[in-house]
Structure formats: C-alpha cells, structure tokens
Amino acid sequence: MSKVGIIMGSTSDLPVMEKAVEILESFDIDVEVDIVSAHRTPEKLFDYAKNAHTRGIQTIIAGAGGAAHLPGMVASLSPLPVIGVPVKSRNSIDGWDSVLSILQMPGGVPVATVALDGALNAGILAAQIIGSNDLSVLEKIISYKEGLKQKVIDGAKQIKK
Numbered sequence: 001m002s003k004v005g006i007i008m009g010s011t012s013d014l015p016v017m018e019k020a021v022e023i024l025e026s027f028d029i030d031v032e033v034d035i036v037s038a039h040r041t042p043e044k045l046f047d048y049a050k051n052a053h054t055r056g057i058q059t060i061i062a063g064a065g066g067a068a069h070l071p072g073m074v075a076s077l078s079p080l081p082v083i084g085v086p087v088k089s090r091n092s093i094d095g096w097d098s099v100l101s102i103l104q105m106p107g108g109v110p111v112a113t114v115a116l117d118g119a120l121n122a123g124i125l126a127a128q129i130i131g132s133n134d135l136s137v138l139e140k141i142i143s144y145k146e147g148l149k150q151k152v153i154d155g156a157k158q159i160k161k
Contacts, residue, residue, distance in 0.1 A: 003056045004029055004126045007036040007048065008063040009070050013087045017063045020085070020123035027127045027140045032057065038069040045070070049077035059126040062111075063119060065089025068101035071111045081129055083122045084111040 004024055008017050017033075024031050032055070035041075036048050052060055060078060062071035063085035071084030086098035095116040103113045114121040124141070131138035 003058055004031050004123075004130070005048075005052050005057040005060045006031055006033045006063075007060065007070065007074070008087070009035070009037045009039075009065065009068075011035060012089065013063045013065060016087050016117045017061070017085065017119050020061050020063075020119040020126070023120055023123035024127060027137055027144070029127060029130060029137060036062075036070065036074075038064070038073050039067075045073055046077060049074040052078055053080050059083065059129050061085060061119070061122045061126055063087050063122075064102070065095075065098050066091050068098040071102045071113075072105050072109060075105065075111045076109050082111050083125055084113045085119045085122045086113065086116050088116055 006017055006020055008014065021031050021033060034048070036045050038045055049060075057080060059081050060074055061083045062074050064070035065087035066089050068084070068086055071082055075082040084102035086095060086102050088095035088098065092098055099113070099116055102111055105111050112125060114125065124144075127137055127141055131141045
C-alpha cells in the first residue's frame with residue numbers, strides 16, 4: 001500500500017498542507033499526517049525521519065515556515081525522498097526565509113522544493129514519485145493531467161468569439 005508521510009512544524013501550517021492530503025487522497029494514496037517540530041520536538045523528528053520507511057512510508061512531504069529546518073533535517077536522516085513546502089507564516093519575511101531555508105541544501109542532502117504554500121504541487125510530485133513504480137497511481141496521474149489539459153481547452157472555447 002502506497003503511503004506518503006505529511007509532516008509540518010505546527011498546526012498553523014495545516015491549512016496549507018491540507019492541499020497535499022486532499023490531492024493524494026484523490027489518487028487513492030494513503031497518507032499519514034503529523035506535527036513534527038524541528039525546534040520544539042527534535043527527538044520526535046529524529047525518530048520520525050529514521051523510521052518512516054519501516055512503517056511503509058515511501059515519500060515524505062515536510063512543510064515549515066520561518067527558519068524552516070524541518071525538511072532539511074528530515075532529509076539528512078531519512079533514506080526517503082523529501083519534498084519541502086515553504087509555508088508563509090506570521091513570523092516570516094514574506095516567505096523568503098522559508099523558501100531559501102528549504103531550497104539551499106548542501107550537496108548530499110537533497111530536498112525537492114515547491115513554491116511558497118505549494119502543498120498541492122508537493123502532493124502531485126509525491127504521487128508521481130510513487131507512480132514511477134505503481135501503475136494504478138501512474139494511471140490516475142495521467143488522467144489528472146488530461147483533466148488539466150481539458151480544462152484549458154474548455155476555457156479557451158468559452159472566450160473565443
């Protein structure tokens with residue numbers, strides 16, 4: 001059974017991260033959602049990152065705002081692909097601190113980084129990673145992308161005169 005771990009630094013990140021949950025569930029991918037703070041619960045972070053793969057997690061999406069250390073720390077400890085979602089938080093510098101904290105990882109510790117508040121794309125990317133080895137998920141992604149294409153075609157028809 002495919003599983004994506006979705007973690008975030010605090011409950012204030014949940015409204016953004018719910019978009020990843022929703023898209024993954026629409027692809028029939030099981031998700032595990034938790035709060036894991038890099039700064040307030042470092043022991044939990046270490047345990048989560050080191051053991052996620054033993055619970056069947058295949059990809060981790062980590063959302064964080066401000067200094068945004070969560071995705072990078074998880075990537076440093078886990079053998080799984082990590083997708084970072086920079087979250088514009090109330091203590092953020094227009095979100096740039098989060099974007100750069102997640103994006104600028106040292107060699108050997110990759111974190112795939114999506115746009116600020118880009119949890120939807122993080123969910124799609126996680127599904128694509130899983131779909132590379134799971135035909136049923138791959139077919140759902142193909143269908144989803146066809147739907148996006150059709151939406152553009154239908155929109156163009158509506159504005160043509």
